[in-house]
Amino acid sequence: MAIMEPEKYSPELRMSLMDLETSIRAEIAAPTGGRIVTLGFPGLAFGVTGDAYLDPDRMRATLTHAALRRCRLLVVLVEPGELPEGALDQLHGLCVALRLRLVHLPIEDYMVPDAAFNRGWSGIAPEIDALLRAGDTVALSCHYGAGRSGMIAAGLLIDQGMTLGDAILTLRAQFPDSIESDQQLAWLSAKSQRRG
Secondary structure: OOOOOHHHOOHHHHHHHHHHOOOEEEEEEOOOOOEEEEEEOOOEEEOOOOOEEEOHHHHHHHHOOHHHOOEEEEEEOOOHHHOOOOHHHHHHHHHHHOOOEEEEOOOOOOOOOOHHHHHHHHHHHHHHHHHHHOOOEEEEEEOOOOHHHHHHHHHHHHHOOOOHHHHHHHHHHHOOOOOOOHHHHHHHHHHHHHHO
């Protein structure tokens, strides 16, 4: 039996697959209210040859999933070179249509925030805090939804009073691949020590 690319499936089969397949990895209740959702880049998929492509149905299924129904902000952490051409533009277009604010703050894969990220983050940190306190959802997306999005999600949990261990365990209970590198763990440990 030949393996087919998703666009070759019947519309009915594609929709039933999309019911099951989104880019969402974890949905965490934040200590001060609201929810933090980690996800892979919405709609990013890979063909049988390993080439990345965007599946618009999967992108829409991700952004309209129940986990994101109260989402007001999507922070994308991937570098543009990691994505198929036009991916950020396509995501931006759908976010506009869904009235979802999109902020792009790239972090190098397996690494930690740099000075440019920190400047951008300081501009949206009050908004994130206000959204969570209002009971809304903030989504964090990287390439796969594990390392960078897991690290930033754990950082938010630490900022809200969770211990380092509890933040990591909370994320990994839903998505065991969350937080991928020693550098990311060290960054979180330093953040936790500054709060302590």
